[in-house]
Amino acid sequence: MISSVLPTYSRAPLHFVKGEGCWLIEEDGRRFLDMGAGIAVNCLGHAHPALVAALTEQANKIWHLSNLYEIPQQQELADKLVAATFADTVFFTNSGTESCELAVKMARKYWYEKGQPEKTDIVTFTGSFHGRSSAGIAAAGSEKMIKGFGPILPGFIHVDWADHDALTAAITDTVGAILIEPVQGEGGIRPLPDQCLKGLRDLCDEKGILLILDEVQCGMGRTGKLFAHEWAGVEPDIMMVAKGIGGGFPLGAVLATEEAASGMTVGTHGSTYGGNPLACAVGSAVMDHVADPNFLAQVNRVAGTLRQRLEGLVAAHPDVFEEVRGSGLMLGLKCRKPNADVVKVGYAVELITVPAADNVIRLLPPLTLTEDEAAEAVNRLDAAAQSLS
Template sequence: MIPSVLPTYSRAPLHFVKGEGCWLIEEDGRRFLDLGSGIAVNALGHANPVLVAALTEQANKLWHVSNLYEIPQQQALADKLVAASFADTVFFTNSGTESCELAVKMARKYWYEKGAPEKTDIIAFTGSFHGRSSAGIAAAGSEKMVKGFGPILPGFKHLPFGDMDALEAAIDEHTGAILIEPIQGEGGIRPLPDDQLKALRKLCDDKDILLILDEVQCGMGRTGRLFAHEFAGITPDIMMVAKGIGGGFPLGAVLATEEAASGMTVGTHGSTYGGNPLGCAVGGAMMDVLTEEGFLDEVSRKAGLLNQKLEGLVAAHPEIFEAVRGQGLMIGLKMKIAPADFVKAGYDKLVITVPAADNVVRLLPALTITEEEIAEAVSRLDATASALEAAA
């Protein structure tokens, strides 16, 4: 008999009932050190008092009115995002998947309105993940994502991640945009080198193509900058964000330049819940924390400390680990064993990690993790590796 919850997930047998910063409390009382943050969502940790206060204050005033009316909290958050980024305008969604849908629509509508309706193709890359909607799975293109869901939305080309020669060769008169994650998350914490991101921006300019960045996982302070593309000193035309923008509350957004968004006029897109007062109140508080003087510098400092300790961990367990990679607090442990085995063994040591492709275990701790918690995290990861070695 099918369960009442559709069985599309292979869930761990854990039942968390409370969260406190970097900690999750199981219903049996065990305290787990959470290095996954709900897959990079709880960027300020669980039950962060600043976000709780923003949500509670708004919840006592107004939850939902729809986008038929002006929403002051939405305007305030849009203004903060525009002030802190390349963008001139923002559309709010509820998730990264919804942001992908709009980014694809925005790019295609742009060329239609410019009198080049043939420029519908979007180049994407192997190992990518852009959500599980029709556009999202078509953009990723992997068999795992698309099998059984045909016919797949047309208009996507898939190239090897980081292969600039293949990219140049693939561009033709139908190419309208390039869609890429500056750091692949689900794909295994694979950063695109800064020089390649710069070359990508130049290629888009030279070929008159829109650049769409997916910063759903790597954005919102995760790397030590507000957005990962800032390290390369470039800007996109369109950018998808979600996850950390709401600090745990469902919220996403598409940021764009005035030019790239010029086709999205009244009636071309909409959302019932997107940009609601609750989500935008929390997002506004989140932005205030992230843009506070010194906050992201502290994220970078702690990331350096954690990476240094992880290098020692890898050296101490050469049969378990291969390498450390990533940027800021978006870290991948390249494994010599199955990532799922390490994640599962970690549950016994009361530490939460997240598997990814390319034989990688992801560490995505709260940006507010302390030095003491970093030391405890590495200790528990070390205990996990030792347990696996002993059982081999």
């Protein structure tokens, strides 16, 4: 008999009833060090006082209006994002998946309005993940994502990761944009080198096409900059954001330049819940913390400590781990043992990690992780590795 919750998830037998900072408390009282943060969502940890206060204050005023009316909280958050980024304008969604749908629509509508409706193709990369909507799975193109869900939305050209010749050859007269994650998350924590991201920006400029960045997982301070592309000193035309922007409250956004967004006029897109007062009040509080240079400096300090300790862990357990990958507090351990086994023994030592492709486990802790908590996480990984050796 089917369960009342559609059985599309393979869930761990854990029942968390409370969260405090970087810790999750199981109903039996065990305290788990959370190095997953809800898959890079709880960027300020669990029950952060500023987010609780923002949510509570707004909940006592008004929850939902719809976008038929002005929403001051939405305007406030949009202004903060525009002031802190390349963007001139922002559309609020509820998730990264919805952000992907709009980014694709925005790029295609741009070329339609420019009198070049044939430029519908978007170049994407193997190992990518852009959500589970029709556009998202078509953009990723992997058999795992698309099998059984045909017919698949056309208009995506898939190029192997780091195949520069294939990328150049893929830019035909029907291509309007390139879509890429500066750091692949689901794909196994694969950072795009800065020089490659600069090269993509140059290629887009040379060919006169749009650069779309998916910073759903790697954005909002995750790599030690507000957004990962800042390390390369480039700017996209369109950017997808979600996960950390709401600190645990469902919220996403698409940021764009005025030029890239020029086709999106009244009536071309909408969302009933997107940018509601509750979500934007929380998102605004998140921005106040994550965009602070002092906060980001602390993220980088802790990330440096964590990475150094992880390198030592790999050296101590070469039969379990192969290498450390990633940037900031978006790190991955490529495993020699099955990554599912590593995640499972992590539960036994009360540690949460997240599996990814290429036999990697992801370490995506709250950005509030302390150096002591980073050391404790590695100690628990060491204990887990010992049980697998």
